[in-house]
Amino acid sequence: xxxxxxxxxxxxxxxxxxxxxxxxMAQAIEARGPDDHGIWCDIDRxxxxxxxxxxxxxxxxxxxxxxxxSTGRFVLVFNGxxxxxxxxxxxxxxxxxxxxxxxxSDTETLLAGFDFWGVGPTIAKCQGMFAFALWxxxxxxxxxxxxxxxxxxxxxxxxxxxxxxxxxxASELKAIRAHPRFSGEIDRNSVSLLLRHNYIPAxxxxxxNVSKLPPATxxxxxxxxxxxxxxxxxxxYWSLAQAVEMGRQTPYQGTPDEAVADxxxxxxxxxxxxxxxxxxxxxxxxxxxxxxTVVALMQSQSDRPIETFTIGFQEDRFNEAVYAKSVxxxxxxxxxxxxxxxxxxxxxxxxxxxxxxxxxxxxxxVPTYLVSAxxxxxxxxxLSGDAGxxxxxxxxxxxxxxxxxxxxxxxxxxxRAFSANxxxxxxxxxxxxxxxxxxKLRERYGKNxxxxxxxxxxxxxxxxxxxxxxxxxxHWPDPEQVVLxxxxxxxxLTRAWSSLGDxxxxxxxxxxxxxxxxxxxxxxxxDRASMAVSLESRVPFLDHRVxxxxxxxxxxxxxxxxEGKWVLRQVLDKYVPRALIDRxxxxxxxxxxxxxxxGLRDWAEALLSEEKLRNDGYFDVQQVRxxxxxxxxxxxxxxxxxxxxxxFQAWLHHTHA
Numbered sequence: 001x002x003x004x005x006x007x008x009x010x011x012x013x014x015x016x017x018x019x020x021x022x023x024x025m026a027q028a029i030e031a032r033g034p035d036d037h038g039i040w041c042d043i044d045r046x047x048x049x050x051x052x053x054x055x056x057x058x059x060x061x062x063x064x065x066x067x068x069x070s071t072g073r074f075v076l077v078f079n080g081x082x083x084x085x086x087x088x089x090x091x092x093x094x095x096x097x098x099x100x101x102x103x104x105s106d107t108e109t110l111l112a113g114f115d116f117w118g119v120g121p122t123i124a125k126c127q128g129m130f131a132f133a134l135w136x137x138x139x140x141x142x143x144x145x146x147x148x149x150x151x152x153x154x155x156x157x158x159x160x161x162x163x164x165x166x167x168x169x170a171s172e173l174k175a176i177r178a179h180p181r182f183s184g185e186i187d188r189n190s191v192s193l194l195l196r197h198n199y200i201p202a203x204x205x206x207x208x209n210v211s212k213l214p215p216a217t218x219x220x221x222x223x224x225x226x227x228x229x230x231x232x233x234x235x236x237y238w239s240l241a242q243a244v245e246m247g248r249q250t251p252y253q254g255t256p257d258e259a260v261a262d263x264x265x266x267x268x269x270x271x272x273x274x275x276x277x278x279x280x281x282x283x284x285x286x287x288x289x290x291x292x293t294v295v296a297l298m299q300s301q302s303d304r305p306i307e308t309f310t311i312g313f314q315e316d317r318f319n320e321a322v323y324a325k326s327v328x329x330x331x332x333x334x335x336x337x338x339x340x341x342x343x344x345x346x347x348x349x350x351x352x353x354x355x356x357x358x359x360x361x362x363x364x365x366v367p368t369y370l371v372s373a374x375x376x377x378x379x380x381x382x383l384s385g386d387a388g389x390x391x392x393x394x395x396x397x398x399x400x401x402x403x404x405x406x407x408x409x410x411x412x413x414x415x416r417a418f419s420a421n422x423x424x425x426x427x428x429x430x431x432x433x434x435x436x437x438x439x440k441l442r443e444r445y446g447k448n449x450x451x452x453x454x455x456x457x458x459x460x461x462x463x464x465x466x467x468x469x470x471x472x473x474x475h476w477p478d479p480e481q482v483v484l485x486x487x488x489x490x491x492x493l494t495r496a497w498s499s500l501g502d503x504x505x506x507x508x509x510x511x512x513x514x515x516x517x518x519x520x521x522x523x524x525x526x527d528r529a530s531m532a533v534s535l536e537s538r539v540p541f542l543d544h545r546v547x548x549x550x551x552x553x554x555x556x557x558x559x560x561x562x563e564g565k566w567v568l569r570q571v572l573d574k575y576v577p578r579a580l581i582d583r584x585x586x587x588x589x590x591x592x593x594x595x596x597x598x599g600l601r602d603w604a605e606a607l608l609s610e611e612k613l614r615n616d617g618y619f620d621v622q623q624v625r626x627x628x629x630x631x632x633x634x635x636x637x638x639x640x641x642x643x644x645x646x647x648f649q650a651w652l653h654h655t656h657a
Contacts, residue, residue, distance in 0.1 A: 006047070009166040049077045073137055080128055081274075156232065173205065194361065197474070267293070268300070279380035391546070392550060398559075399562065
């Protein structure tokens with residue numbers, strides 16, 4: 001796992017900054033690669049590449065980057081792992097490619113493949129996670145690439161103008177900010193996306209003219225494009241939509257039991273492959289289905305106890321450590337758990353703007369960083385169970401959305417709209433007063449009845465199931481009205497569901513989550529947290545063979561009698577008793593709602609003060625202050641919307657102080 005940086009400018013231009021600029025950019029992401037660094041420049045061609053190395057495979061100097069191909073045609077900086085690169089080497093040798101290997105790094109394997117087959121055909125053979133930049137001396141072309149699911153990040157964009165224009169790219173924004181000519185303008189439209197989703201989805205970034213390269217995409221730009229600022233040409237080399245369509249055309253033909261056996265075999269192979277490393281390796285373990293399956297498959301293929309790691313909290317509703325410990329004891333792993341206090345967890349929050357580099361507001365970023373830091377004390381690589389929910393229908397919101405819509409849609413939309421208007425015409429405080437006077441209402445719905453009534457009104461007002469689902473995954477329902485001077489851009493979540501093919505509504509939600517929430521929230525969260533402590537994280541469920549196999553399975557193999565991940569649970573049953581796993585889904589969160597009223601109150605008030613909000617000029621002061629007052633008074637739970645604003649404010653004052 002590493003960090004990459006670079007630029008492409010006009011030949012001989014001094015605008016790019018040369019080696020000094022590359023060094024500054026690479027230094028900004030030192031945590032991604034503390035073991036080695038390198039830069040390569042060709043001033044006459046206007047190109048420069050920089051690299052920070054976290055040595056995982058081939059720890060020798062033979063793995064040093066930037067790396068040139070044996071023919072001298074290509075120069076590469078690479079971040080990630082190609083798990084099947086030794087098989088690719090054997091294929092090259094069997095087809096007569098004349099190479100004398102200098103070492104056993106996957107970077108060298110890639111370069112040989114690019115020389116022999118070309119970029120596209122080589123990537124098609126790769127099983128792994130990656131982001132890279134490749135300079136082709138022969139054609140004068142720079143190619144940027146990102147893996148199929150989006151495990152590894154890559155940003156790019158133009159700085160300067162005319163003959164001083166320069167295309168820059170990097171694994172993280174902090175490296176682009178380190179370029180001496182960068183003067184980024186915050187994109188208010190992206191701020192509105194942050195308030196919608198708690199993250200900024202690709203291809204957008206927090207800065208105008210800087211983009212995230214989408215997953216499964218190649219971007220190419222030639223030297224001659226630089227003067228006119230021609231955007232890199234984007235080419236999708238793999239598509240989940242196509243994988244889904246192929247799964248529909250050639251669905252799985254076996255029985256449920258055969259599907260369980262085949263999934264077990266496939267996952268064992270993938271997990272075994274991802275245990276490849278020349279450094280200590282372990283796994284995150286929450287005690288849930290996904291992480292327990294990964295750990296079980298690791299332990300079944302290891303002749304020594306696998307190292308596993310869990311963070312625990314004193315708050316029962318957020319503490320999974322007791323379940324993880326039970327699974328670890330059954331599997332006989334070498335388990336490490338660390339219970340952290342609320343104060344210790346909150347001490348991470350000042351670090352978040354630097355770690356996440358652009359505003360990012362999934363509050364589980366806090367425990368993710370803590371468990372990464374814990375694991376890094378013992379290992380350099382850690383496997384995780386992410387993506388099981390998106391592939392095997394694990395999120396309860398899938399069923400909830402489908403069930404609610406089936407009931408709500410029975411009433412005509414005009415009736416639903418009228419009912420919603422009536423419900424919201426009465427303030428939450430008034431609803432709370434009404435409930436307080438009616439014991440049965442208070443007993444059934446608890447406190448904050450008004451909050452629940454207004455949320456129900458939002459459900460009634462939905463035009464269709466797409467609307468309903470979008471409301472369930474939205475924090476602020478109308479961000480344009482909150483972010484001053486913004487217009488919310490279109491995203492993959494705003495496309496019509498009819499464009500997603502002939503799928504069940506639950507399957508469409510799974511597909512959308514895989515191409516939006518998974519790369520832009522979950523994988524971003526894990527990458528930045530783990531890389532901040534120089535830990536490589538791997539996600540076996542994201543091997544494209546697993547993804548493609550999962551989409552050949554009918555929905556009833558995933559969702560059965562109201563229980564998600566049926567086929568995956570059957571695999572896990574072979575290794576871990578069901579009694580150790582069966583419990584309501586908890587997620588990986590922290591009590592942000594309570595913290596904002598207690599230990600974080602002064603910190604939040606400083607960022608949300610009327611004076612600061614007005615001076616900064618990004619948010620409608622009245623709306624934000626109203627939510628803050630209602631939250632502090634316990635009248636509403638606005639933790640998630642407020643966390644979005646707070647993470648932007650914290651980032652703004654850390655980065656642009």
